[in-house]
Structures are given as structure tokens and as C-alpha cells.
Amino acid sequence: MTKDLERDLGLFAVIAISMGAMIGSGIFILPGVAMAEAGPAVILAFVIAAILVVPAALSIAELGTAMPEAGGDYVFIERGLGPSFGTIAGLGTWLMLMLKGSLALYGGMFYIDFVRELPTWDLAIPVLDATLPIPGVRALGITFAIIFIAINLIGVKQTGGIQSIMVVVMLVILGVFVAATIVQVDGANYDGFFDEGIDGILTATALVLVSYAGVTKVAAVAEEIENPGRNLPLGLAISLGVTAFLYALLVFVLVGVIEGDQLVGTEEPMAEATEILFGGVTVGGIPIGGFAVGAIVLAALLALVSTANAGILTASRYPLALSRDDLFLKKFEYIHPRFNTPTVAILTTGAIIIFIVATQNVDEIAKMAGAFQILVYILVCGALIAFRERDLEWYNPDFHTPGYPWVQLFGIVSGIFIITQMETREIVGSIAIVIFGFLWFKWYAEDNIDREGVAKGLARREAGKQFVQDTEEALQDDDRYEVLIPIRQDVTREQEDALIQMAAPIVSRRGGRIRVVRFDEVPDQVPLDTAAEDVSEADLEFEERTDELVRYLEVPVEVGEIVSHDTRHAVVNFAERTGADLILARQEATSRLGTLFGRDTDWIMDHAPCDVVFVQHEQRVTVEEIAIVTDRSPFNDPLKVELADAMAHVLDARVRFLYAVGEDEPDELVETIEDYHDELDDLVDVPVESTIIRTDDSVEGLSRELESADVVMLSTMTHRRLPDLVIEQRSDRLAAAIEQPVLLVHSKQSRRGTFLRPIVERVLFD
Structure with a gap:
């Protein structure tokens, strides 16, 4: 490879x-x-x-x-x-x-x-x-x-x-x-x-x-x-x-x-000039010389x-x-x-x-x-x-x-x-x-x-570019549904298998293909061509295990490997070049402090040219029930329903909608949610149940109801650092409270709009 x-x-x-x-x-x-x-x-x-x-x-x-x-x-x-x-x-x-x-x-x-x-x-x-x-x-x-x-x-x-x-x-x-x-x-x-x-x-x-x-x-x-x-x-x-x-x-x-x-x-002309010109200058009685020199x-x-x-x-x-x-x-x-x-x-x-x-x-x-x-x-x-x-x-x-x-x-x-x-x-x-x-x-x-002069070994780089070139040429005549599964270097066989298992029914239903691409990130100190030429045991093991994992699938799977200095840019660029429709990637639970310093997943959500789904607690399971926690998001809810319908249709599973309302909320709100679930039901071909939970602690109430589910789908949106440091997203709290595989769904449509959208979504849907 x-x-x-x-x-x-x-x-x-x-x-x-x-x-x-x-x-x-x-x-x-x-x-x-x-x-x-x-x-x-x-x-x-x-x-x-x-x-x-x-x-x-x-x-x-x-x-x-x-x-x-x-x-x-x-x-x-x-x-x-x-x-x-x-x-x-x-x-x-x-x-x-x-x-x-x-x-x-x-x-x-x-x-x-x-x-x-x-x-x-x-x-x-x-x-x-x-x-x-x-x-x-x-x-x-x-x-x-x-x-x-x-x-x-x-x-x-x-x-x-x-x-x-x-x-x-x-x-x-x-x-x-x-x-x-x-x-x-x-x-x-x-x-x-x-x-x-x-x-x-x-x-x-x-x-x-x-x-x-x-x-x-x-x-x-x-x-x-x-x-x-x-x-x-x-x-x-x-x-x-x-x-x-x-x-x-x-x-x-x-x-x-x-x-x-x-x-x-x-040897310090700029500091010397600043000290000479502003050393004794004051503004409103405040000496500014020190600030200027600093x-x-x-x-x-x-x-x-x-x-x-x-x-x-x-x-x-x-x-x-x-x-x-x-x-x-x-x-x-x-x-x-x-x-x-x-x-x-x-x-x-x-x-x-x-x-x-x-x-x-x-x-x-x-x-x-x-x-x-x-x-x-x-x-x-x-x-x-x-x-x-x-x-x-x-x-x-x-x-x-x-x-x-x-x-x-x-x-x-x-x-x-x-x-x-x-x-x-x-x-x-x-x-x-x-x-x-x-x-x-x-x-x-x-x-x-x-070798001598200009005629030597330029062909060594051509083989390294062939994977993406072949991919782009194939896509010119092919508009099938594409799911990109980016694999980092530390992903295990079991984790990769779980991601492929989740992508397979989506692709099978739509008649598309899966691309499993390993993204190797190397330090800036190492030239990319040096890293690309180094075939390690991990590279061979990745190729062998991926070939073994996809043998049982009935959908096309292509495998590739990309070397970069920045994985998140590489993932987005590859998705854009190849026309991917969905990025399906694993995500570790992130602390609030980690969110403050910025997460790669947030950057990908903001820049990806397609829908993005992050998976937590990934594991290979028998799927009988897919639970969707709805939140009246005009973009994420339809995408969750669409993905759940594809998975349920292939896996012969049922779908359940869940929504949490407060104990003191009026009955009119419950009726509104029921009507909303009926509208979502029209998008699904498989059997659907609807559950509305009355609880003052939505995370506790929902996590209790989700115990019977095999896969849970939640909406996610870009973390806004300081706001999320103060008020953690409900989807993050709920994902941390349950043990089942969680799909955090982010529609590309949800990025559109003004800078006020994240605030409005947080107020209305969280």
C-alpha cells in the first residue's frame, strides 16, 4: 500500500x-x-x-x-x-x-x-x-x-x-x-x-x-x-x-x-530606539516607556x-x-x-x-x-x-x-x-x-x-501519489454515496472493526462504498517524503487487518494511507477532494479543559465539506434497537433519522425516538413533540417507537431510558471553548453517562447561518 x-x-x-x-x-x-x-x-x-x-x-x-x-x-x-x-x-x-x-x-x-x-x-x-x-x-x-x-x-x-x-x-x-x-x-x-x-x-x-x-x-x-x-x-x-x-x-x-x-x-537597535524615544514619555500621568520597550x-x-x-x-x-x-x-x-x-x-x-x-x-x-x-x-x-x-x-x-x-x-x-x-x-x-x-x-x-543530473529518480514520488489520483479519477464518473473512515495510528483492530460495522449498513442501503484511510501524522522535524518511504510493521499490520476485516462485508471497501503534519487538515482535504458524503470517525471523550484548548473534532465539524459523525464507546454489537435522542434541530434530527433508517433497514432493527421535557412543562409541549415525532416517522421505513420522558434531569432520565438501546444517536455541534467551559453540552454529558456506542451527528447544513446560530441552538435544543 x-x-x-x-x-x-x-x-x-x-x-x-x-x-x-x-x-x-x-x-x-x-x-x-x-x-x-x-x-x-x-x-x-x-x-x-x-x-x-x-x-x-x-x-x-x-x-x-x-x-x-x-x-x-x-x-x-x-x-x-x-x-x-x-x-x-x-x-x-x-x-x-x-x-x-x-x-x-x-x-x-x-x-x-x-x-x-x-x-x-x-x-x-x-x-x-x-x-x-x-x-x-x-x-x-x-x-x-x-x-x-x-x-x-x-x-x-x-x-x-x-x-x-x-x-x-x-x-x-x-x-x-x-x-x-x-x-x-x-x-x-x-x-x-x-x-x-x-x-x-x-x-x-x-x-x-x-x-x-x-x-x-x-x-x-x-x-x-x-x-x-x-x-x-x-x-x-x-x-x-x-x-x-x-x-x-x-x-x-x-x-x-x-x-x-x-x-x-x-545589537538591540529596536529596543535602543524605543528607550531613547519613549523612555520618559507619559500619557495622562502614566509612563508608557516601559510598555513600549516591552x-x-x-x-x-x-x-x-x-x-x-x-x-x-x-x-x-x-x-x-x-x-x-x-x-x-x-x-x-x-x-x-x-x-x-x-x-x-x-x-x-x-x-x-x-x-x-x-x-x-x-x-x-x-x-x-x-x-x-x-x-x-x-x-x-x-x-x-x-x-x-x-x-x-x-x-x-x-x-x-x-x-x-x-x-x-x-x-x-x-x-x-x-x-x-x-x-x-x-x-x-x-x-x-x-x-x-x-x-x-x-x-x-x-x-x-x-545517477547524474536532471534525469534521475523522480518516479519514486509518483507511486506515492497514485492512491489519491486513482480515487479522484474514479470519482469523476461515479457519484455513489461515500463514507470516509479516517483511522489514526493508535486505533486498534476492534475499534476499526466497529467503525466499519456501523458504516457498512449505511453504504449498503445507499449503494455506495467505504474508504478506510489511515492518516499518519509525523512531526514537523521529519520531511513527509521521508515518512512516506518508511514502511513499518504498523503499516503492514494495518493493511493486513483491514483486508481481513472487510472480507465479510458485502459493500466495496477501499484502503489507503496518507502522511501529513496535521491530521485534521488532511482529513478535511481528502474528503473534499474525493467528494465524501459522510465522515465517520471515532472520538475520545474530551474534558472541558481540553475543549478550552480546542479540539480537532470541532475544527473538522467547522470545515468538513460533508456530514460528520463521531463515534464514542465504539464496539461491535448486535443491533436490535437504535435510539435517537431528538432535539428539534432542523438539520441534525433529519440526518440522524436518515442514518438510523439505513442501518435499521439492513440490520432488521427497530428505531426509537426519545425526547425529555421538564416535570412542570405543559401538556401542549408534549403534544407538540408527539406531532414532531410523527413528522420524523414519515421519513422512516422501519418500525418506530416514540418515548417522551418527563424529568427535571434530562441526562439522568434519558440515560435510564437508553439502557435497552444498542446504538444511541445524539446531535453535536461545535464547541465554543469558553461557553462550553461554563456550560457543558448535554450531548457530551449524556454520552459520558451511558455505555452503549454513541453516534454524535453533525449535519453540514448546521454550519450555515450567522454567528448567532450556536447561541440559538444552545438555547433551543440543549
């Missing part, structure tokens, strides 16, 4: 990933350091650096739409220029990402140190200052590095939602900073704009190049992007344009509001800590990819059996980052990272030329770089020129990585591989 990789990154996620990787050291650390090289013309350095990145970004966009594979620039270079250049690119990118992560770790700690040195520190946190002194900047950086290494080792999941929120928070804080400070720009600060000459500007450009390293980071997850032909190039263009404009605007403000001697050389420090730490953690995560993928392609030591291919993370790659990456933080200065780290970055960008432009000029039949990108080949030639020539303008240390480092990569390939890898 092949595994498909789930595309669940949209345009906003592409922009968030790219901008989140760029908005960091470029504005929070480097302006002061770069101004020491270029003076006020440091603004031009940021603009020129952005222009130098454009050819590589356009090339990445085209290559990513032609080969939306996990791995990004390393894969493109290795496929286009051959494994020798791929080795150089993989090692160079690995080093560049480690340097960028080190820069974020080291530079971010200056902001903590800045807060500690403020005059208000002793007054604000006297106990912490007296008894728990903060260690030095390097020690802080190493401490955070160790924490992030541990996080990546155990595979704690990062989410696109958190990344997006962080980007929005940073943009808001930086936008407020610009709006509050741009009116205070002093033109005199720009006197002597070109005093440092073109050499100073070029040196500063090489220094700040690392600011834009994140623009192509998203290419490493190209295989996970929805509609890559549109979202990849558009996302790269938007993120690069917005970030370049933001950098230029912020540096313009920093130079204009701070005296040159105060800005030059400082907001800037928060934005800096969000950006830099996120960049550092992402640096370890992303960097560790490169030795893993090199190892899997037989270009590096095989021990880097090791995946921890429990945490499913590349342990050796993460530990090695983390150790090198710790060494860099402990021994190098900010400007040295930034310059060396920029040198390796430019080297990789030169190779990316060369790889695109190789693909274009070989006229390959399969090379059919959805996006074509405008200005080819002049844009790529400009990228190569300008990149070489910038490297020659760097200091001796960076030039030697760039030459050394090229020589080392070539010698390593000759000594270690050349005899292990028999």
Missing part, C-alpha cells in the same frame, strides 16, 4: 512561513552592526540585498511548481546539476541555516540583557534580580539552544496557526513602532549618506543578506503546499516584497531618529526565538536528506522509533549551533551565513538553467520565471561579485565548502550512486 503526502499549506501559510523566517535578525539585530560598515546608506544595503535574492526566489518558485517535492533548494540543485553539486548545496544550506539559527539565538539574548540593564529592572523585579540573576548573553543563547534541541528531539509539533499568529503580532508591533516614530525622523541624521563609499555599502549588503534567507525556506516543504503553481510563486513574491519594504522603512526610521554614534554597533522586546523574542527553533528544525532536514540520497553518513538517516524524529541529525545540528553561539560574534555569524546563502542561490540559478536547456518532456512548471535566462545569469554574476567583496574569512569559507563538498562526494558518495 502506498502513502500519499497531504497538501495542507495555503497561500497565507506560505507567506507566514516565509516572512516568519525573514522577520528576525534583519531588523532586530543587524541595522546597528551594518551601519558601522555603511553609515546612513545602510538603507541601500537592505534594498540591494533584496534585489540580489530575487533571481533565486523566482528560480525556486519555478522549480517548486515543476517538482513540488520536499527538500527544496537542495533537491533542485541535486536533480539539476548532479549529486556532486547537490552535496555542496546540501552542506552549504545546512551550515547557512545553522548560522542563521545561531544568529537569532545569540542576538535575541541581547534583548533580554537590555531589559535587565534598564534602570527600572531593580524596581520592577527585585526578587528575581536579587536571587536569580540572569546569566550572560552567550549562556542564555546556549540554554535556549538546549531547550530547542530537546523540543525537536521529542517532536513537539509546531503549527501553521501559531506561526501565522506570531507573524501578525510582529507586524502589528512593528507597524505601531513606525507610525509612532516616523514623525520624529531628523533629516540631519542622513548627512554624509555616502561617506563610507560603495565598498562600505557592499560590505553591509553581504552582512544583511542573511535577513532574506527565509524567503526560500518554504521551498523545503513544497510538496505540502496546496496549488503550488499559484501559492508558491505568489507567496514568495508577497513575502519578499513586504519584508523588503518593511526592512527599508524600519531602517529609515532607525537612522532618522537615533544619532549615528548611538546606533552604530548596537512590546518591542516581545516582538524581537517572538521573531528570534521562532527563527532559532525553526533553524534547528529545518537545518536538521539537510543531513537527513543527504544521508537518504547516499551522499552523507548513513547514521544521519536514523529515525528514533518512539519520537519519529531524526535524532542524530538534530543532535549534530544542535551541537554545532551551540559551538557557534559560544565562540562567534554577531557580525561574523551574519557574514558567514550570507556567504553560504549566496553560494546556494548561485547554484539554484544554475540548476534552473540546466532544467530549461535540457528540454525535458516531464519538466512542465506551472510558473515560468520572467526574463529567463537573464535573470538567472544576473543572479549568478551578482552572487559571485558579492562574495568577492566580502572579507577574506568569508571568501575562504565559501571556497572551502565547495572544495570540501566536492572531495567528500568523490571520496564517500561517488561509488554509492549511479
